[in-house]
Amino acid sequence: MYPFMKKITFLIVILITTLSWSQDNVAINGKVLNDADDAPLENVNIVNLNRVVGTTTSKEGDFEIRAAVNDTLYFSYLGFKSIRVRVTNDWLKFGEIKIKMTELGIALEEVVVRPVQLTGYVEVDARIIPIYDNYRYRIAGLNTGYEGGSSQPGAVNKVLNAIFNPADFLYNVFGKRPKQMKKLRQMKEDDAIRNLLQTKFDRETLMAVLQLERVDIDEILNKCSYSSDFINTANDLQILDAISECYEEYKVLNRDRG
Incomplete structure (x- = not known):
């Protein structure tokens, strides 16, 4: 009796494992459209954030990606608002669904840069160090300056690292x-x-x-x-x-x- 029960238990474990594996490896389908006119969007980037696999939409806006229930899919496309969509049982049951993305207006902000003298207080310096230009920096209390920018990559950071443990x-x-x-x-x-x-x-x-x-x-x-x-x-x-x-x-x- 015991060997028989052992075999039954083993088969049940195998069945549960197989079902779980199958559920985790389902190919789901969908179509991505422009919310403004329902036109299909080609080359939309799609990433399953849980399983770290990706794909893109076809010329007709269609896509296929592997996912399981409760996985989150991340959709991104230049000029459109990125969105996250959770995979539901209904999606797996009824097949293809339509995802609509909304266009964005892109405004470029003016960036103002200026040379600065570091104070030696990391909380302050972290806010005032410019990242778009090349300047020579000094920290109060130290005798030497340090070049920033492409000529000395990470020079300012290396100075701060000598004082503050990164x-x-x-x-x-x-x-x-x-x-x-x-x-x-x-x-x-x-x-x-x-x-x-x-x-x-x-x-x-x-x-x-x-x-x-x-x-x-x-x-x-x-x-x-x-x-x-x-x-x-x-x-x-x-x-x-x-x-x-x-x-x-x-x-x-x-x-x-x-």
Whole structure:
């Protein structure tokens, strides 16, 4: 009797595992339209934030992506408001659904830059250091100046790092977001997401997947000694690779300390 029950239990486990695996690997379909006129939108970027897989819409606005119930899909398209859509049981049951995106008016803000003298108080200096120009900086109480900009990448940041330990900031970003940081590798391994990021410069997809603000992304790269020129001009794929490299170095340093 016992061997028989054992076989039954084993079969039940196999069945549950198979059903769960199937549910996690369902291809769902949809169509993306312009909310203003119902015209199909081609090449809309779509990322499953839970499973870190991506795709784009066809000329007719159609798309297919693997997802499970309660996964969140992130839709982004130049000139349109990005949206998040949760996958529901109804979507899986009834098949294709229509997603409508709204156009945005893009206004460029004027940026004013000026040379500054650092105070030596990180709370103050973090707010006044310009990131769009190359200047020479001085910190009160120190005898030397430091070049900023592309000629000396990360020079100002390196000076501040000599006074303030950047490990605390990196721990707050990396150490407290283990699930998000694990998605870095998944993003790099998904060809659709890599192709998507290579054409983008707005950081929106990175922010959505990693659950970071743009200022956090910039600060990570600053702390890892990337220049302002790189931060401002790199595409999202280059930014992903830079953050990933920084994270790998962070893990090595923490392992050595342990």
